[in-house]
Amino acid sequence: MAHLQSPAAVVRPDNAHMTAVALSSDGRTLYTNGDYYLRVFDVGTGKLRTRRTGPQLGLEPLPYHDQAWTPQVVLSPDGKTLAVCAETEIALLDPVTLKTRARLEATARITSIAFSADSKRLAIADGGVAVWDLVGKRPIHVFPSPDSDAPRPTQVFRAQAWGGQMAALSPDGNTVYAASQEGGLLAWDLTGTRGFVAARPGPALTNDALAVRVSADGRKVAYLANILVRVDVRDVGTGRIVEGQYPDGVGVQGGYLTWRPDGRAVLGVSGYSTIExxxxxxxxxxxxxxxxxxxxxxxxxxxGRLVIGTDRGHVQVTDASSLLMRVDPVASVIDGPVQSLALDPAEHAVAVEGTTQRVLVDYLTGRRLRSLPHLTFFAPDGSTSAVVDDTGAVGFQTDQGTRWIAPPDPSHAYGDRLSAYSHDSTWFASSHNHQVGLWNARTGTFVGSLPVSGQVAVGFTSDDSTLVVAGIDGSVETWNLRPEAWIRAACEIAGRDLTAQEWSTVLPQRSQEHVCRGAGS
Known part of the structure; x- marks a missing residue:
């Protein structure tokens, strides 16, 4: 300890204003960043060995630090990889030769990076949080690549974490944390085995998807892919993908999917004149x-019917099995193409949405019932309707839309077209603004939200115990809605019960209880 009273070495370079440093594992080399250059110093002599610009490393120009931010430089725990940050890019270098092994891209300014203890993963904070597997995968080439076939890092996780300026990984690399300077902390389980939100297994999609839809029982997810364009189906439990078969080499084209209520068929809508x-x-x-x-x-x-919307604003009703017409085509109910349909089973009606109009139509007779001011979804038992305004705020009505249970709340503007009611009409889920929102539809109470990285579809399992969140990128997460699962996850995070003061602050009307069984008080 006596040796800590004075520095082992002092490096005072001239004309350098670096604000981020990393030391080699043997203590002989110092790397710096923050003043347009990556600089490498000999610790023993204090002399500059070399310096590199961003373009010399295959990056955008390295930036100069400001009062609140500096570009980072970090050495992996095994000493074999040097990560050098530009504004929105990271170079992974050999720390001896400074040869660039890989380049990673962020979505915004990089505020923090961190390696896992085994050096196999890297976490990045850039307004969201991302995790990269540095072992990587070999690329698949249609033509020979000049960049070789060596494995390349792959992004294995991405989530929005508003206000998260710092990122870190657990020692085993299976949990990623994002923290803000205001004191907020978020944690994600990368294995999908802990907590009440779990990532489901499965291979990546072979083609980019145009649309995604969860089956009525929550057991399968359908994707409308954009190569020939085809319908593929993933089993939520196993992750297995069943690819559509095209004996004639022609696939459905367009961007709309729907499932038969019994889950035995999935329909692809073309946008032209064909359905499959x-x-x-x-x-x-x-x-x-x-x-x-x-x-x-x-x-x-x-x-047992299939309601169809057309590019002329018509509504057609066919038999679900034979696809033969059950109701004569209804004259145009909206101007322009039908963009979405939402069923009201209690009234035998369908909400028809276009670019500027929304109307409710009786699908048994074709009679127009009333105009709808906002995007509207209907509970299966007819007890409530969910209303989504143009900002994404969600409210709830009853008595056929004549009385508010709760008006739209702009503080949770997570509503959009891909929405779902639970089978018992208690829950309502939707996704907007990189969040999946969950509400109690009977009370209009907002329950919580889940961050997502792109477009998703939502659906409930048959017993309404789980919300399935399926991303257009092929990701699938399940949100356990049983209250006991939420309590168990909270206890695992906290590791103890609430203190008396915490309990009185959060639950002032209830007597304190011992909730976290087996945890310390």
Missing amino acids: VRDPRTGALVQRRDFNDGVTAAEYTPD
């Missing part, structure tokens, strides 16, 4: 039918 029905177990084509109008949306009804 496929068996989700095999991917085989079951039915194909052409219509006079371009088909832009479709939904199955609980009573």
Whole structure:
């Protein structure tokens, strides 16, 4: 300890204003960043060995620090990788030769990076938080690549973490943390085995998806892919993907999917005049039918019908099994194409949305019932309706839209077209602004939200115990809605019960209880 009273070495370079440093594992080399250059110093002599600019490292120019931020330089725990940050890019270097092994891209200014203890993962804070697997995968080439076939880092996790300026990984690399200067802390389980939100297993999608939809029982997810364009189906439990079969080499084109209520068929809508029905177990084509109008949306009804919206603003109703017409095509109910349909089973009605109009139509008779001021979804038992205004704020009505349970709340503006009610009409879920929101539809109370990185579809399992969140990127997460799961996860994070003061602050109307069984008080 006596040796800590004075520095082992002092490096005072001329004309350098670095604000981030990293020391080699043997203590002989110092790396610096923060003043347009990566500089490398000999610790023993204090002399500059070399310096590099961003372009020399294959990056954008290295920036100069400011009062609140500095570009970082970090050495991995095993001493074999040097990470050098520019504004929105990171170079992974050999710390001896300074040869660039890989370049990672962030979505905004990088405020923090951290390696896992085994040096196999890297966490990045850039307004969100991302985790990269540095072991990587070999690229798949259509043509020979000049960059070799060596494994490349792959991003294995991405989430929005508003206000998160710092990122860190647990020693085993299976938990990533994001913290803010205001004291907020978020943690994500990268294995999908802990907490009440779990990532489900499964291979990546082979093609980019145009649309995604969760089946009515929450057991499968359908993707409309954009190569030939085809419908693929993932099993939520196993992760297995069943790819659509195209014996004639022609796939459905467009961007709308819907499931039959029994989960035995999935429908792809073309945007032209064709719809296709496929068996989700095999991917085989079951039915194909052409219509006079371009088909832009479709939904199955609980009573055995298929409601179709067209590019001319028409609504057509067919038999769900035969696809034969049950109701004569309704004259245009909106101007322009139908963009989405939302069923009201209690009234045998469907909400038809276009670019500037929303109307409720009786799908048994084709009669127009009333105009709708906002995007509207209906509880299966007819007890409530969820209303989403143009900002994404969600409110709830009852008595056929004549009385508010709770008006739209702009503080939780997470509503959009891809929404779902639970089967018992208690829960309502939707996604907007990089969040999945969950509400108690009977009380209008906002329950909570889950950060997501892109477009997702939502759906509930048959027993309404789990919310399934399926990303258009192929990711699938399940949110356990049982209160006991929330309590268990909170106890695992805290490691103890609430103190008396904490309990009185959070639950002032209830007597304190011992909640975290087996945890310390």
